[in-house]
Amino acid sequence: MAQTKTVSFIDAFSIPLGIFDMSDLPEIEIARNIISEYKTVEHALVPGGKSSWGVDWGSILHNPKLTTLKERVDEAVAAYAEHLGLAEVILSNSWFNIMTCESEVVPHRHERSTISGALYVDCGEGASNLFFTNPTMIYRMAEETKNHNTVYTSPAAAVQPLNGRCVLFPSWLEHGAESNDYEGRTVISFNYINLSNTKYSV
Numbered sequence: 001m002a003q004t005k006t007v008s009f010i011d012a013f014s015i016p017l018g019i020f021d022m023s024d025l026p027e028i029e030i031a032r033n034i035i036s037e038y039k040t041v042e043h044a045l046v047p048g049g050k051s052s053w054g055v056d057w058g059s060i061l062h063n064p065k066l067t068t069l070k071e072r073v074d075e076a077v078a079a080y081a082e083h084l085g086l087a088e089v090i091l092s093n094s095w096f097n098i099m100t101c102e103s104e105v106v107p108h109r110h111e112r113s114t115i116s117g118a119l120y121v122d123c124g125e126g127a128s129n130l131f132f133t134n135p136t137m138i139y140r141m142a143e144e145t146k147n148h149n150t151v152y153t154s155p156a157a158a159v160q161p162l163n164g165r166c167v168l169f170p171s172w173l174e175h176g177a178e179s180n181d182y183e184g185r186t187v188i189s190f191n192y193i194n195l196s197n198t199k200y201s202v
Contacts, residue, residue: 015173017132017157018080020072022119023164027069031121034063035096035186048103049180053095060188061094069119073166077115077192080168087194089114094190096121099128105177107133113171113191120161121188126181129158130167133174161185 022028035052038060043051052060061070074091081089092113097105110116118130134155145153159167169175171191 015132015135015170016083017159018076018083018117018166018168019159020076020166020168021164022069022072022076022166023162025069025072025164027066028121028164030065031060031069031188032186034060034065035098035121035188038096040098043097045106045108046097046099046103047106049097049099049105051095051097053097059091059094059190060096061091061190073117073119073190076166077117077168081115081192084115084170086114087196089192089194092191092193094188096186096188099177099180099182099185101181101183102179104128104179105175107174107176109174110171110191112193114194115168115192116171117166117168117190117192118161119166119188119190120163120186122184122186123161123163124182127161127185128177128180128182129160130175130177131156131158132169133176135173161187 038052039055040050040052041055043049043053045051060066061073070091077089077091081087099105120127134157137155143153148154151157159165
């Protein structure tokens with residue numbers, strides 16, 4: 001009896017995340033100092049933590065002291081957009097979140113954006129991971145899996161926060177952060193949009 005030969009497996013609809021290291025930039029430390037001076041508010045998506053979202057002081061990545069940092073983020077986002085096959089994008093808005101111990105980030109996505117990102121400027125041992133929810137799970141009602149740890153069957157994927165690490169992802173991908181155990185876990189978050197959607201920019 002002839003045996004069927006496996007030629008190859010291909011991923012038809014993968015969701016790549018962009019991971020960039022910016023820890024060499026002195027602006028990471030400068031950003032920490034800038035953030036310590038700004039007003040923060042409570043935010044429903046960061047229960048127990050603080051956020052600059054909604055505070056009228058502008059986009060943190062547009063701070064003139066962080067020009068080089070923004071240029072590096074722009075370059076990373078451009079490379080990521082090219083990898084995804086997306087049209088040119090531009091920074092729409094940016095803000096920061098500060099997590100206290102036991103705080104978390106409620107799973108959410110970024111409406112009206114194309115590419116979103118998280119740039120970690122203060123994190124250490126115990127800082128909660130950034131996690132992404134597998135968007136295919138709601139369609140896979142009849143599957144019985146024996147290994148939940150593959151990229152196909154896992155309900156979520158996690159990325160460890162490191163100082164200077166920049167994580168890029170499609171804005172429609174649901175994400176959040178689990179209960180945190182590092183006081184002052186700080187991340188600059190941002191959105192980029194296609195140039196055709198600049199009417200939504202803030």
